[in-house]
Amino acid sequence: MIAVGEPAPDFTLRxxxxxxxxxxxxxxxxxxxxxxxxxxxxxxxxxxxxxxxVKPEISEKGVELIGIxxxxxxxxKAFQEKLGIDTTLLSDFEPKGEVARAYGSYIDGAGxxxxxxxxxxxxGKVAWTHESPNPGEFPGANVIFDALS
Amino acid sequence: MADLSSASIPPVGPDDHVRGMGEEGLIVYADLGCPRxxxxxxxxxxxxxxxxxxxxxxxxxxxxxxxxxxxxEAAGLQGRFFEMADSLYADRGRTDDPHLWExxxxxxxxxxxxxxxxxxxxxxxxxxxxxxxGIRAGVAGTPAVFDACTLVAVREREF
Numbered sequence: 001m002i003a004v005g006e007p008a009p010d011f012t013l014r015x016x017x018x019x020x021x022x023x024x025x026x027x028x029x030x031x032x033x034x035x036x037x038x039x040x041x042x043x044x045x046x047x048x049x050x051x052x053x054v055k056p057e058i059s060e061k062g063v064e065l066i067g068i069x070x071x072x073x074x075x076x077k078a079f080q081e082k083l084g085i086d087t088t089l090l091s092d093f094e095p096k097g098e099v100a101r102a103y104g105s106y107i108d109g110a111g112x113x114x115x116x117x118x119x120x121x122x123x124g125k126v127a128w129t130h131e132s133p134n135p136g137e138f139p140g141a142n143v144i145f146d147a148l149s
Numbered sequence: 150m151a152d153l154s155s156a157s158i159p160p161v162g163p164d165d166h167v168r169g170m171g172e173e174g175l176i177v178y179a180d181l182g183c184p185r186x187x188x189x190x191x192x193x194x195x196x197x198x199x200x201x202x203x204x205x206x207x208x209x210x211x212x213x214x215x216x217x218x219x220x221x222e223a224a225g226l227q228g229r230f231f232e233m234a235d236s237l238y239a240d241r242g243r244t245d246d247p248h249l250w251e252x253x254x255x256x257x258x259x260x261x262x263x264x265x266x267x268x269x270x271x272x273x274x275x276x277x278x279x280x281x282x283g284i285r286a287g288v289a290g291t292p293a294v295f296d297a298c299t300l301v302a303v304r305e306r307e308f
Contacts, residue, residue, distance in 0.1 A: 045210070046210075046289060046290040047289070049207050049209045049210040050207065050284075050288075050289055050290070052209040053207055053208065053209065053280070053284075054153060054284060057150070057151060057153055060150050083209055083210060084208075084209040084210070084212060085209050138289055139287075139289075140284065140286075140287030140288060140289045141153060141284050141289075142153060142154060142155040142156075142284055142285050142286070142287050143155070143287070145152070145153040145154040145155075145285075146154045146155050149152075149154045
């Protein structure tokens with residue numbers, strides 16, 4: 001897992017609409033990167049749904065919420081529509097999991113990212129991280145607000 | 150701005166929705182639009198002791214949930230909270246507004262008052278208060294069942 005205080009590795013990935021999004025685009029703002037295993041899986045569905053419900057409160061803290069998984073942009077679009085969420089979802093598709101690897105979130109052998117939260121501060125440094133003990137568990141939104149308080 | 154940082158669930162209060170008697174029992178954070186909650190509802194009600202219902206609607210996953218929780222809350226203001234909750238879980242295919250009105254009439258509610266109450270800001274605030282207390286306690290899916298202040302039941306899934 002990437003260490004707090006390190007520069008957050010920059011990346012450019014496509015979002016659910018096929019548009020390129022770079023971490024550098026958010027310079028001067030806080031970003032919460034939510035690495036998750038797979039679109040449409042039960043736990044990921046619950047996680048992103050719950051986070052959507054508190055997205056206004058996360059925004060009030062000046063934080064942009066971004067999900068990242070190894071799924072394609074097309075899958076992200078369908079997943080976003082199925083869940084009724086508007087959280088930006090980025091496709092870490094090719095090279096597969098490259099960004100997750102850069103943040104130390106990728107699970108070799110499983111082919112997916114672990115469920116990991118990374119808060120990047122206004123200067124592009126890692127301010128806080130949380131890694132679930134396994135992909136079947138996700139941190140409640142309270143953990144995010146603990147980190148932001 | 151609401152404080153959503155970690156905190157234990159609040160103790161049972163006078164405006165909680167409580168079924169059964171006694172000091173011992175379960176507190177459940179549930180979504181009235183959630184099929185898993187519907188499946189668990191009967192089993193929860195078969196247990197001895199007190200059952201406390203707290204609102205945890207996840208709108209993005211179940212778009213009708215806010216309306217269903219508001220209807221239950223409005224029914225509760227006329228003393229029929231659990232009748233409405235039971236009915237919504239028992240008949241998940243009939244949750245449009247006319248179905249809610251039909252239930253309100255069947256339970257003998259003042260329909261005008263029911264309509265006003267379910268759209269009232271205080272009703273939304275009451276539901277949001279429960280939801281936020283669940284968020285602060287780490288509720289990450291429904292139903293989430295607490296014994297006293299300890300989470301005792303979650304669903305196990307691979308991912």
